Amino acid sequence: MLHGETYQKSQKIRTGILYFSGAGNTECLALIFQGVFARRGDCKVVFFERITRKLNLEALPEFDILGIGFPIYFRRTPSIVFETIDRLKGKGQSVFTFCTKGMYSGNVTRDILSRCASTGLVPVGHFEAFMPGTDILLLFARKGSLTERIVKKMHSRHLDRKANQFAEAVLQTEGPSIPRVKWYTPIENKVVKPLERLVTRDYQVFKEGYYVLPGRCTCCLLCVQNCPEDNISLQDGRIVFGNHCDHCLRCIHHCPTEAIQIGIKTLKTVRYWPKATEGLKILIEGNNSE
Secondary structure (H helix, E strand, O other), X not given: OOOOOOOOXXXXXXXXXXXXXXXXXXXXXXXXXXXXXHHOOOEEEEEEEEOOOOOOHHHOOOOOEEEEEEEEXXXXXXXXXXHHHHHXXXXXXXXXXXXXXXXXOOOHHHHHHHHHHHOOOEEEEEEEEEOOOHHHHHHXXXXXXXXXXXXXXXXXXXXXXXXXHHHHHHHHOOOOXXXXXXXXXXXXXXXXXXXXXXXXXXXXXXXXXXXXXXXOOOOOOHHHHHOOOOOEEEEOOEEEEOOOOOOOOHHHHHOOOOOEEEOOHHHHEOOOOOOHHHHHHHHHHHHHOO
């Protein structure tokens, strides 16, 4: 049951989807949800937008239910997701979240849905999917290695079927529905995070470590156009990185000539770009054949 206005059964439920995506995992999941709601006879997808600094929320059509998608990196998600939610002015409409993760999600979903509730939206559910870790591939997987093959196979199965079941459930949920604090939070804070800092020292190279190999860069400007933070620019014929990167890794994974690097660690490691059509084929057709 949807909140806010009461709609006659003959009217379709206006569904909107906002998603943040780095390399493309969350975009693939967002496309699955777009298809799920578009195929339903009782729903109509009124917008499907990637979250960026340039997104004009005021121009979006009115909606009855909103899906917000985001990736989880080390139990965090880019701050722009929270900032976008803060700009939403809900009037009792329903909201659900969907996220992609490499390992476990921590309390990010709880924080996101709590923030949604504070803006006037009513949380009705959350969906989580395992996907290949884009940071693991970039920092630790050599091209053609066993690590690359293993990490790329780490994704949830039967996502299309599960998304259909989830959509059916959220449309029937009156809410509010906000997950509890995860049981492993004390262990994570006292044990996992300290160990993680030792193991993931290389993760720190993401900070102010981006540069471009001049001989490879063709100035296609794909990185400039696709940066969600509007943090990359072309100045005097060369690519320049600003100081407000959220480390989504979209620029480095999507660079067609692998001109963008982070230190020397990424010179021989894997780039990962699950393009929409290829990603959906793997996630839907491949899973259904199992």
